[in-house]
Amino acid sequence: MGVTREEILVLGLTAGVVGSLVGGLMLGVGLGLAVQGAHIGWLLVLPAAPVAGLLGYVLARKLAKKLPTQG
Numbered sequence: 237m238g239v240t241r242e243e244i245l246v247l248g249l250t251a252g253v254v255g256s257l258v259g260g261l262m263l264g265v266g267l268g269l270a271v272q273g274a275h276i277g278w279l280l281v282l283p284a285a286p287v288a289g290l291l292g293y294v295l296a297r298k299l300a301k302k303l304p305t306q307g
Contacts, residue, residue: 237278237304238301238302238303238304239299239302240302243299243302244299247296247299250295251291251292251295251296252291252292254292254295255288255289255290255291256288257283258287258288258291259285259288260284260285262280262283262284262287262288263280263281263284265280266278266280266281266282267281274297274304279301
């Protein structure tokens with residue numbers, strides 16, 4: 237059994253929504269802290285985009301496990 241178009245669409249939508257929510261939250265809170273002088277906020281700002289992308293990667297790996305193996 238392969239991966240359907242519906243599953244690929246749901247993967248894209250889920251990765252986009254969850255990634256933007258997590259990345260946006262980290263960016264917003266981190267910048268808020270950094271602007272107020274708390275340097276710890278940069279620990280949230282700098283990895284915001286990679287963490288958001290990593291969530292999509294994890295979801296894609298989960299879906300790729302459903303692909304039939306060749307050989």
